[in-house]
Amino acid sequence: MLQESGRDGFSSRLGFVLAAAGSAVGLGNLWRFPYLAEQYGGGIFLLVYVILAVVFGFTLLLTELSLGRRTGKSCIDVFGDLSEKHRAIGWIAALVPVIIVPYYCVIGGWVSKYMFESAAGDLDLTAQTGFFSDFVGFGLGGILGNPMTWFLFFSLVTVFFVFIGVDKGIEKMSKILMPVLFLLIIAITCYVLVLPGSAEGALKYIIPDFSRLSPSTFLGAVGQLFYSMSIAMGILITYGSYMRKDVDISKSARRISFIDTSVAFLAGLMIVPAVYAFSDSGISSGPSLMFVTLPKVFDVMPAGELVAAMFFVLVFFAALTSAVSLAEAVVSIIKDKTGCSRRKSAVITGIIIIALGTLSCCGYGPLEGIQFAGMAFLDMFDFVSNSLLMPVVAILTCLFVGFVLKPSFVIEEVESSGKFGFGKIYGILVKWICPAFLFFILLAGLLSFFGVYSI
Numbered sequence: 435m436l437q438e439s440g441r442d443g444f445s446s447r448l449g450f451v452l453a454a455a456g457s458a459v460g461l462g463n464l465w466r467f468p469y470l471a472e473q474y475g476g477g478i479f480l481l482v483y484v485i486l487a488v489v490f491g492f493t494l495l496l497t498e499l500s501l502g503r504r505t506g507k508s509c510i511d512v513f514g515d516l517s518e519k520h521r522a523i524g525w526i527a528a529l530v531p532v533i534i535v536p537y538y539c540v541i542g543g544w545v546s547k548y549m550f551e552s553a554a555g556d557l558d559l560t561a562q563t564g565f566f567s568d569f570v571g572f573g574l575g576g577i578l579g580n581p582m583t584w585f586l587f588f589s590l591v592t593v594f595f596v597f598i599g600v601d602k603g604i605e606k607m608s609k610i611l612m613p614v615l616f617l618l619i620i621a622i623t624c625y626v627l628v629l630p631g632s633a634e635g636a637l638k639y640i641i642p643d644f645s646r647l648s649p650s651t652f653l654g655a656v657g658q659l660f661y662s663m664s665i666a667m668g669i670l671i672t673y674g675s676y677m678r679k680d681v682d683i684s685k686s687a688r689r690i691s692f693i694d695t696s697v698a699f700l701a702g703l704m705i706v707p708a709v710y711a712f713s714d715s716g717i718s719s720g721p722s723l724m725f726v727t728l729p730k731v732f733d734v735m736p737a738g739e740l741v742a743a744m745f746f747v748l749v750f751f752a753a754l755t756s757a758v759s760l761a762e763a764v765v766s767i768i769k770d771k772t773g774c775s776r777r778k779s780a781v782i783t784g785i786i787i788i789a790l791g792t793l794s795c796c797g798y799g800p801l802e803g804i805q806f807a808g809m810a811f812l813d814m815f816d817f818v819s820n821s822l823l824m825p826v827v828a829i830l831t832c833l834f835v836g837f838v839l840k841p842s843f844v845i846e847e848v849e850s851s852g853k854f855g856f857g858k859i860y861g862i863l864v865k866w867i868c869p870a871f872l873f874f875i876l877l878a879g880l881l882s883f884f885g886v887y888s889i
């Protein structure tokens with residue numbers, strides 16, 4: 435959809451929402467949200483996340499879409515052309531997908547491995563305790579047991595799609611696959627909720643425990659929010675530039691945030707209680723959660739092999755549509771800034787993905803010795819992009835709109851195609867509340883993360 439066919443890439447109103455949701459729903463919702471929710475104390479994380487989604491997520495989503503539609507430009511030029519002094523904001527935003535897409539492909543590779551294993555009828559193998567850590571730690575042996583193989587596979591498929599530029603086809607496919615994924619998640623969730631022991635987990639996931647609240651909860655939730663909704667990386671500005679003038683921005687922003695948050699909520703409800711149901715079988719938490727817990731659920735489920743295969747196929751496509759739109763963002767930056775053709779830019783993007791992704795992929799194996807404040811490469815890239823760069827981009831975007839452009843720039847654009855429910859307080863939100871709060875979260879989260887201060 436983000437093609438050179440003019441600036442009216444979306445044929446219908448619903449088409450826009452679905453395309454944006456197809457790109458937004460990905461590993462962020464299915465893999466990242468559940469493990470963060472589990473790590474940061476369940477219900478309290480959920481509560482903080484939803485409040486932040488309604489206030490900041492929605493405000494920023496709407497701001498980025500409006501900036502893009504009003505100017506018809508993509509992220510670097512929006513800032514630079516409106517005010518030369520502020521071009522750097524666009525560059526920092528553009529850096530974010532460059533950092534994310536390589537490690538996204540590493541995780542896409544893990545999903546591919548699980549998809550093939552479950553389709554080949556080897557579900558019991560993946561359900562074994564230790565399988566995942568052996569796999570990512572290069573301990574399985576053989577070409578098909580090597581995570582690099584799967585990372586390269588996923589990266590090549592992603593780069594292939596941006597190389598030939600058929601993301602329109604991929605978006606069409608995601609419109610069919612997304613609802614199927616949604617239904618399958620609901621079905622698996624129902625199954626998990628009747629497993630003995632899962633009720634305790636479901637309550638932990640839903641009921642907030644205020645003693646677990648800390649600045650890190652906010653930093654984790656903000657980073658996740660931006661990642662999941664694809665905010666603060668310039669991508670939605672480009673999407674906005676392709677949006678038709680008669681599409682209601684406020685309504686679209688509401689729908690996109692609703693779809694994205696519901697999928698994340700359900701994914702958590704599917705995975706977190708399952709952790710409790712299987713807590714005696716050595717479940718680890720963190721990034722491996724989806725890969726360790728779910729195979730165990732599938733293994734005891736009637737027709738588990740089939741459900742597992744279907745599930746990982748759908749996660750694969752959800753990850754692929756997101757990876758393609760992330761890679762597309764990188765390709766268009768390279769294309770616009772260097773004047774290279776789409777294909778040449780896609781090859782350069784592929785080289786970046788393979789170079790940085792190899793570090794992330796090997797960070798749990800041969801490069802295990804290299805750590806950054808206790809984090810392996812993948813976790814470090816994730817932390818730098820989600821917890822550092824995105825809040826910084828979000829703060830700068832708010833200040834830019836609030837003080838350089840003035841809030842009316844966005845309000846007029848939103849009101850040109852529909853009602854702006856909170857138009858009156860938007861100015862205060864974007865000028866003061868969002869930047870001040872985000873700045874506080876960023877600072878307090880960083881201090882507590884590095885152990886300098888904790889409450």
Ligand code: PHE
Binds near residue numbers: 757759
């Ligand atoms: N939001 C996607 C996810 O949740 C990741 C993504 C970011 C996709 C930016 C496209 C663009 O996985």
